[in-house]
Amino acid sequence: MAANTYLKVTEVDFADIKSNLKTYLKSQTQFNDYDFDGSNMSVLLDVLAYNTHYNAFYINMLGNEMFLDTAQQRDSVVSRAKELGYLTRSARGATANVGITFTGVANNVSEFTLPKNTSFTTSINDRTYTYVTPEANIIKNVANTFTQAISITEGAPLQHQFAVSDASPVKYVLPNENIDTRSIRVTVKESASSNANTSYTQATNIREVNEKSAVYYLQETHDKQYEVLFGTGSLGKPVKDGNIVVIDYRVCNGTKTNGANVFSIDSISISPTYTSASLSVNSVARGGVELESVDSIKFNAPRNYKIQNRAVVAKDFERIILNENTNIASAVAYGGEDASPAVHGKVYIAVKPQGELIPTITLKDEIKNSIKDRTMLGIDPVIIDPSYLYVVPTINCFYDTLKSSTSTSAVQTLIRDAMTSFSNTNLEQFGKKLRYSRFVRNLDNVDDAILNNEATLQMQKRFVPSTTTASLVNILFHNAVQKSSISSTAFTYNNFIAYLDDDGLGNIRVFRYNSAKQKVAIEANAGTIDYTTGEIKINSFVVTAYDGIEIKVNADPVSKDIVPVREQIIIISTEDSTITTTGEVGD
Template sequence: MAEITKLQIAELDFDTIKGNLKDYFGSQTEFTDHNFDGSAISVLLDILAYNTHYNAYYLNMLASESFLDSAQLRDSVVTKASMLGYTPRSARGSKANVNLTITPGDAPASITIDRFTQFTSTVNGTAYTFCTANSVVITPSSGVYSADTVELSQGIPLTFKYTADTANTEQKFLLPNANTDTDTLTVTIQESVTDTNTAVYALATDITTVNATSNVYFMSEHTDGQFRVQFGDGVLGRKPISGNIIILKSLVTEGTNTNGANVFSAASTVGGYSTVAVVTANSAVGGLDKESVESIKFNAPKNYETQNRAVTTGDYKKIVEDSVSGLDTVAVWGGQDDAVPKYGTVYVSAKPSGADALSTSQKALITSSLADYNIVAISPEVVDPDLINLIFSLTVKYDSRKTTKASGVIAANVIDTIQDYKTNNLNKFGSIFRYSVLSKLIDNTDTSLLGNLLTLTAKKGITPSTTANNSYTISFNNAIYNPSATYEGAVTSSAFAYTDSAGTTYSTSYLDDLNGVMRIYYLSGSDKLIIANSVGTVTYSNGHITLTSFMPDSFSGSTLDFTITPATNDLIPIRNQLFTVSNTNITVTMQDDADTGTTTTSASATGTSDSVTTGTATGSSTTY
C-alpha cells in the first residue's frame, strides 16, 4: 500500500504549493519512477497549484472583506459601515458669503433671487460655478436693492427624474454623479404626469419620529460611489405609488479644489436683472472631497458610539472634524473645565489650515454643523486657538573640517529642522513641547554638528483698548522662572506709550514684575524708573498674568506682547493652547570649534548680515 505523506496546507504561495505536491506524489510508491519536472506532469502540477493558490487567495479575501478593519474594497467597507448605521459623507461644495447690490431699470416692490442662481469664480486658473444656497427676497432701502452675506455653495445644479414602478422590485433612485453634494439635495415627489401637485421629502435622521405617513427619504451609498435615495415601506415613511414622479435636484461639486475662491461675478441675470455688484464678504471655505475608505473605517465605529447626538466632548469633536474641512486640529472642552467656569456651555476651538484664527464663515460652519446634534441645555461657543509663540536662541557648535557646507547653509538647515519639528509635533492641540527631542533632532541635522545649547522663551500677545481702562489675563499655564523674591523681569513686555496718574506721558514704557506684582517703567539711560508700581499680579507657579485698570495710549504692531522664561524646558498646553514657531523668532549662532579666529558676525534669520563686531572667542561664530 502507498505511504501517505501529509500535505503542508498552511503554505499557500504558488511555488511552495507546487513543491509540496511534488513531494507528496514523489512519496507515493505508484509514482516512484516519475519525473515530476517533465513537461507533461509539470503542467498538471501547475494547474493543481494555480487552482489551490487562487482558492486560497479568494478565501482569504472573502474573510478579509467580511470585517470593517481588514476590508480593502470600498463597497465592502461601505456595507460594513451601514451595519453600524453610518452613511459615508459625500463631497461637499465650499461655501462663501457675498454682498449683492442690484440696480434695476424699473422700481419693483421686491426682487427675488431664486435658489441655485449661478455665479462664477476662478481658482488657480480654473473657473467654477457657485450657486445661491437659498432663495433671497430683496426689498429696497432708500431706493437701493441690496442683500448682505448671501450664501453661495459651489457646484453645478443637476436634476434627475424617475417614474415610480412598485411592480419593479429592482428599481433604484440614484444620484448618478459620484461628486454629488448630498447636503444640497432636494427630494420632491409629483403625483403623476397629469397631476402636478408635489410634496417635499426630508432626510430621515431619527426613525423614532417617523410613521407611515411621514414624507421622508433614506440615503445610502450604492455601487461605484453613487448615492441612492430610498423611500418608506408604508410603516417607516410614506411609500410612493406607481406613477409618482421622483425629482432629485442637487449640486455636483469640485470638493476641496474651490476652497479659497474670493472673487465672484454673476454668471447671468440675478433676479431678472443684469446690473449686479458682487462684493465678497467671506472667501470660500468648507469644500470637502468624498470621504475616503480609511476615513469611513475610522469614523463608522465612532459614529456608532455617538448615536447621532452631541453629548460628550468626543461627540462634538468628531462631528466638527467630519463636517468642516480646512481644519488642522480641533479641541473641545466643557465650560465647567474652563479657566473661568461657565456652565451650560461647550467650547469648540479649531486651527484652520494656513491661518492662526478662524474666519467668521468658518465659525458659522462649525456652529451649523452642531445644530442638528446639540442637546437643548448646552450652548456651543466657537473660539480661536490660544497661540503661544516659542522663541529660540540657539548656539550650535560644529566642526568645519567635517563639512563642505557654509555655516549659513547649516544654520538654515537647523531652522528647517525646527520648523519640521513644529509641523510634526506641535500642530495638534495637546501637543507637548519636548526640549530634549528637539535638541537631538538639531544635533542630527548635519554630521558636522557637535552639540547645541537652546535657550527658550515664550511670548503671548493681547490687544488692549487705548480708550478705556480694562482688566486682562494672559495665561501661559506653565510655571515662570523666578529664582528669588528680588528677581526682576520674569515677565517683560514690548514697548507702549503710557500716561501716568499725574498726566505725564511716556512715549516708550514697558511692563515687568517684582515679587508677583506687575509694574510699568521707562528707561532713563540704563536706569529703570517706575511709573506705576502696581498694575496687576503674576502667579509664577502657573504662568497667569493679570492686569487691572490698564490702558496704554498706543502700542506698536497689532498686539502688546508679553515674554517669559519658562521654569522648565518642557511645556505642556491645556485646552486650546497651541505652540507655534516662526523663523523671525529663531536666532542661530554657529560656533566653529575647529577655528581659533576672532570674528563674530550678527545676521538676521534669513542669513543677511546686519552688522559685524570684533571680539575674542575660542572659535569663530556667526549668528543667523
C-alpha cells in the same frame, strides 16, 4: 482508510499542493512505482494543483472582503461600514465668501433675491471651475447701495428625476462621482402632470422619525456613487406609484480649488434691471475635501458606531464636529468641571476654522444646532474661541562657509521658512505641544551647511485694551513663567509712552523710560502675576493709544517645552523672531 493519512490540505502554494497530490497518489496501490514527473500524469497534476491554488486564493480574498479590517475593495469596505450605520463622507466643494455689488438698480427697489445656483467662475492652472450660491440670498437697499456678502461653493449643479413604479421598481442612484452630499435636495411630485410636491429632508436622527416623516436616507453604493432611499411606512413616509422623485445636487472637484481668490460672474438672473455687478473677495476658497478614503472609513466607522450618534464624552463632540465640518481644522471639547473656574452642566467646545483664527458667529451657531439634539439632557454645549499662545524664537545659527555659498540673508530665510513649516505641521492645533528638541533638530536639518542652532523661546500673549473704560485684563500663559521676565510692546498711559514688566515678587508694573533710558515706575502695583500658572491680572487698565492693533506681552518660560491647555493653540510668531547667523569653518 489508512491511505487518507497522506492527504494534506493546509498548503496553498502551487508546488506544495502538487507535491501533496503526488504523495497521496503514490500511497494508492494502483500507482505503485509510477513515474509522476516523466508522464502525462504530470500535466494533469499541474492542472489540479493550479485549480486548487486558484480556488484557495479566491476563497482567501473573498474571506478578506467579508470583514472591515481586512477588506481591500472600496465597495466591500463601504458595505461593511453601512452595517455599522456609517455614512461615508462625500467629496465637498470649497467655499469662498465674496461681496457682490450691483449698480444701476432703481432706488425705489427695497430688496431683491439673488437666486440659488447663481453661477461664478474661477480659473486655476488654465482650467475653469464653477462656483454657485448654495442658497438664495436677499440683497437689500442700504442707502441706495446694493451690496451683500455671500457664500459661493464650488460645484456644477445637476438634477435627476425618477419615476416611481410598483411594476418596475428603480433604485434612486445618482450616477456621478464626487457628489457633494451637502447639496442634495429631494422633492417628490405627486405625478408628472401635478404641481403639488413635498420636500424631503435627510434623516439624521432615527429617534425623531415616524410613519409621516418626509425624510430620505442616504448611502454610498457601488462605484463611489450615492443612493437615496425612502421609508416604507414605519420609518419615514413612503413614495407612491406614479410619484416623480426630483433630486438636485452638485458635482464638485474636492480640494482642487482650495485657495482660489479670483472670481468672475458667469450668469445672473434677477428681476430688477441693473447696469453692472462687481465682486470683492472677503475670504479665499477653503474647505474642499476629497471623497473619504478607505483607510478613513475603516478608522471612523467603528468609532461612529461606538458613540451611536450621541455626544456623551468630550471626544464624542470632537469626532462629530470634525467629521461633519470639513471647514474646521481642529476642535477640542472639555467639561465645565475642568474649566477655570469650574462651571458644572456645560461642555465647552473650541473650534479653529480652516485658514482663520476665530470662528464666525454663524459657524458657532451652525455647530451648536447640529449637536444640541445629540447632547445629554442637562448638558449645555458652549462654543468658544480658541486662545492663541505665540512663541517668539531667538535663533543663533552657525553654518559652515566651506559647504555653502549661500548668503547670510538666504540662510536666515531658510531658518525662517523652516520655523513657519514646523509651526504649520507640528503645531497650530489643539493639544499640540512644542517640543524644544524637535524644534531645534528641525532647524539643524534645513541644510547640510548648518552646523547647529542655539534657540531661546519666549511666550507671547496678545490683547486689545480699552481706550475708554478701565477694565480688568486677564492674561493666561498656562505655563510656568520665569521671574522678572515680563515685557510688552509700547502703549500710551497717563500721557507717557509706557510698557509692562514684573518686579520678580509677583507684581505687574507700568513703567516708562526717562531720558537716561532708566525705568521709572508709573504704577508699581498695576496688577499681579502667578509665576507657577503664568496668570497675569491687571486691574483697571485703560490706555490712550497703543502700537499696532494690539498689545503684545512676552514672558520667558521655565521649561523649554511649551504645553497648551484646553482651548489653547501654539503658533510660532516668525514676524517677531530674531535670527542671527555666524559663518565658520566646520570641523
